[in-house]
């Protein structure tokens with residue numbers, strides 16, 4: 202019974218939001234097992250889908266303490282090694298302030314406040330442009 | 341409130357209970373997050389370095405001044421050099437080494453007592469009016 206419940210919570214859905222762009226919403230508690238699971242499933246998905254940009258949305262995480270931040274940094278490093286770029290989005294004001302006070306530098310990790318900004322950035326990285334159809338007609 | 345730290349999932353329990361306690365006192369979302377993160381660091385240190393221990397969450401009300409106090413206590417190996425442990429990036433494992441100094445920065449008050457072979461007791465406070 203307990204096992205079953207854990208298995209359900211442990212699901213880390215990864216969405217292909219566009220050709221070559223993956224979205225991984227991270228929520229709840231990230232312990233060492235979960236961090237490892239997320240890393241593994243994401244790396245597999247990168248290979249499977251040949252994705253180039255990964256968006257890690259952390260808006261729903263319970264806390265970003267130094268151990269969780271360390272997991273996130275490692276995940277972004279691993280994606281780089283696979284030849285993909287990683288954007289962390291969902292940095293709420295609370296998360297931003299906590300990270301600064303804690304003294305965590307996300308260094309050269311690409312970060313974005315909202316998922317919308319991250320997606321826009323991802324399109325740019327893929328040399329894609331979203332245009333309004335009626336504008337396209339005029340242009 | 342008292343939470344025993346025995347397994348890793350107990351850290352999540354601490355985070356959740358501290359969030360609730362902080363919100364009931366009237367701390368805003370950012371402050372709730374900050375206090376919960378500090379508590380998470382201390383709970384995790386207990387789990388990693390002492391294997392087991394206790395977290396106490398207490399409401400503070402001193403002359404009408406409200407706040408939240410968290411005590412992390414263990415009978416683990418203790419810290420040989422507390423001064424060093426409070427420095428940024430000092431870690432005896434391969435983690436970031438900012439748990440203790442970071443917690444000190446996140447909170448208004450921070451007190452640590454540790455004795456090798458006896459254990460560690462850390463006391464942190466956040467005041468609502470600060």
Ligand SMILES: Nc1ncnc2c1ncn2[C@@H]1O[C@H](COP(=O)(O)OP(=O)(O)O)[C@@H](O)[C@H]1O
Pocket residue numbers: 267381385386389390414416417418419425426430431432433435436437438439440441460
């Ligand atoms: N409860 C504890 N019992 C024993 N040693 C501890 C405890 N908490 C912290 N330490 C020691 O202090 C060091 C610094 O802790 P911290 O700042 O949280 O960084 P980190 O956990 O990343 O190493 C740890 O590496 C460990 O050696």
Ligand SMILES: [Mg+2]
Pocket residue numbers: 381384385435438439440
């Ligand atoms: Mg620590």
